[in-house]
């Protein structure tokens with residue numbers, strides 16, 4: 001049977017000053033608590049999460065993660081959170097406990113703590129910081145080995161103690177079952193502190209504190225929005241470094257955001273100011289120009305996404321071209337060699353091989369056949385105010401500029417639609433459709449109008 005990790009995620013997170021529970025605040029595309037879950041699962045641990053505040057939303061955010069939940073009846077401190085879960089935990093063995101607000105924690109660090117734990121009752125993970133801020137302090141120099149919360153220390157003592165509690169521990173479960181019910185609330189808030197267990201274990205000669213010697217950012221606890229932004233920056237740096245070492249070029253790494261669940265192949269190039277959101281998959285050699293926003297999309301080998309394009313829920317095949325200033329919405333699919341140019345929006349539509357929509361168009365709920373050319377300013381009028389309808393454009397068709405295709409409508413293979421047409425009837429294959437007012441030329445009329453205007457201006461002047 002696998003060992004268990006308990007993630008404490010029932011707190012309000014008052015310092016976030018938010019309607020949203022702290023552990024649900026997103027960190028690079030995942031709710032914060034999900035990062036802790038992933039780190040534990042990476043270590044092969046089965047995970048139980050303690051919930052209370054916005055319990056339903058926390059459960060929903062982790063619904064597909066395969067974790068178990070315990071309800072803390074009310075958030076009365078980290079010790080009380082573990083007390084609430086005791087009945088759901090194994091009677092013996094080892095338990096790792098983590099806060100839900102440490103999104104940078106890595107699997108490797110959990111495994112190292114687990115390995116260091118051996119026969120202790122409590123092994124606490126600490127870190128040495130230049131400024132320990134609000135963290136609980138490890139006190140080794142006077143009396144028992146223990147953790148004292150920052151608020152309970154005088155300012156000089158707080159400044160002098162630089163080794164802090166990360167809130168990550170390994171426990172002997174038999175000890176935990178015996179000791180947690182003996183914890184007493186701390187005035188003035190009446191919270192029960194999990195940290196008090198260190199001193200109890202020390203009294204039995206079974207307490208250890210191991211110092212995290214990696215990047216201190218990894219064990220940071222996110223208590224407020226500033227720490228949240230720093231956590232995103234630090235995790236982003238880690239992800240970008242990993243992709244860069246795997247063969248991806250970032251032209252401006254600091255100005256680029258890369259979220260979780262992104263996959264980038266070697267020789268991908270990312271221009272400055274891009275956002276690669278969760279679910280972005282870029283195959284080998286894809287070039288993304290400056291200031292593009294991508295999410296939940298797949299872009300095939302060698303395709304180009306030029307500057308200022310937005311791609312969400314779309315598939316772009318190898319060798320296709322998108323942008324600059326293009327918008328691909330969910331259900332857009334570009335086949336090999338298709339082109340979508342500036343100020344073009346595509347939604348729930350397929351552009352077959354080599355089809356082109358190069359300028360100022362809206363293509364929604366449509367098929368554009370292979371090699372078809374859709375002229376500048378063409379609109380598929382897919383919505384009648386109640387329902388959406390489809391437009392079908394055949395292979396090799398040519399749609400003149402500024403055409404309105406009033407769906408449902410189809411244009412057959414090889415047909416031509418004259419510029420400025422409003423197409424309300426199907427166009428047969430190879431036909432020419434003209435659906436616009438007849439042009440009338442009146443010889444000399446412009447000159448006569450001008451003369452008349454000048455005469456009128458002369459009378460007034």
Ligand code: UD1
Nearest residue numbers: 008009010011075076077078099100135136165166167221
């Ligand atoms: C805690 C530690 C502190 C440590 C710091 C590390 C205590 C008393 N203090 O302080 O020593 O330096 O973490 O980041 O443990 N939670 C519950 N139920 C509750 C209260 C909290 O599940 O009743 C959860 C929160 O949702 C959060 C985690 O426990 O994910 C930690 O709580 P938080 O209030 O952030 O503790 P800190 O004040 O940061």
Ligand code: CA
Nearest residue numbers: 101221222223
């Ligand atoms: Ca915290």
